[in-house]
Each structure stands twice: as structure tokens, then as C-alpha cells.
Amino acid sequence: MGLTPDTWIVVTLGPVPINATLFFTWIVMALLVLSALVVRLRLSQTGDLTVAQNFWETLVETMRTQIREVSGQEAGPYLPFVGTLFVFIAVSNILAVVPGFQPPTGSLSTTTALALCVLFAVPLFGLARRGVGTYLRSYLQPTPLMAPFNIIGEISRTLALAIRLYGNVMSGSVIAGILISIAPFFFPILMQLLGLLTGVIQAYIFAILAMVYIASATHEHRNADAAKGD
Secondary structure, eight states, X not given: OOXXXXXXXXXXXXXXXXXXXXXXXXXXXXXXXXXXHHHHHTOOSSSOOOHHHHXXXXXXXXXXXXXXXXXXXXXXXXXXXXXXXXXXXHHHXXXXXSTTOOOGXXXXXXXXXXXXXXXXXXXXXXXXXXXXXHHHHGGGOSOGGGHHHHHHHHHHHHHHHHHHHHHHHHHHHHHHHHHHHHOTTTXXXXXXXXXXXXXXXXXXHHXXXXXXXXXXXXXXXXXXXXXXXX
């Protein structure tokens, strides 16, 4: 049993080997795009909604509410990024119950890429909302001597995001494999149900943490503005 799908070469395209991480990432992306196209083709603004449209509208509205509660701001600017993180991770983890499917989130390269997206998104959202000068000055708080530590903190929490998601998904797959080898008729059903629950929870935690980091980069300007007003 491998600890990462990176070592499983699914197909070779000429001189380029395609491992399971990349292959199953493409599958997840294709499923999400196909689902979006199906909903769009049957999109209805009046009358009865299809099951798919009703599901996605409920999910989007739930994510809007969560982002608004976490950030204290309107969800619009952050929904595409945070929502995409949640949906991709959740679908990847849920599909792990399909025999033969290796969740790309079980690869450290995938979780690192997702965490790097958060690392770059945080200052981008901060710069867009607070301005270059105000945002960069936040690294000098409470004193300029803290600048290196603030930067290290940004990097370390990104590393923690990647390792947390990878460790939870990978350990779940390993435990499932062990239990299935011990009792192949009982534990598969139990582990599939548990995998569905933990997969969604891990996606939720990753997305919420990403939103917390973004909110911390975009919210301080209100306090500064209030202080100036006083």
C-alpha cells in the first residue's frame, strides 16, 4: 500500500509519465466542469428547479453565509476562491469511496499546491482591499523588528495547511486499508460512511482556515480607519 498516489504511474503520454495524482485531479476537474455545464444548460430562474440546480444554489448560499460570518464582510469577492477550494477538496475526498480512485488530496504535492494558492491569495486580497502601503505596514506591527517573524508566520501556516490536509487524507486511506485487510466484509461499508463524513469535514476546515487568513489580511483596515476617525 503506497502512502501517496504520486508513485502510481497510470499512463505514459509519449515521454511524459502521468501519475495517479495528476490523473485523478483531471477526473475531479472534469466532473466539476461537466456538472456546471449540466446545471447551466437546464438553468431556471422561475418555476421548478432541477435537483442539481437546487443542490448547487443551496451549497453556494451556505458558503456565502459561512464566509460572511467568518470575515464580517460581503462574501462576493471571496466566494469564487474559497468556494472552489471547498468543492474541489470535498469532491476529491468523497470520491475516495469509489473502488480504485486515489484522492489527489492524498498527495503532498496537491495539498502543497492548494496551500500555496492560499499563501498568494492572502496578500492579494489584502492589497486589493487595504492598499499597498497599509497592507505592507501590517508586517511591521507591532514593531519593525517583527517583520521577519510575521513573514515566517505566513509561510509556516501555509505549511501547516498542506501537511494537515495531506496527513488526514493519507492516514484515513491507510487505516481503511488495514481494516479492510482484517475484516473485508464489514469494515468497507463502515469506512466508506466514515470517509464521506471526514472528507467533507477536511474540506470545510481547509476552506474556513483559508477564509480566516484572508479575513485577517483584509479586516484590520477597518480598525485603523476607526482609530483615525476618533
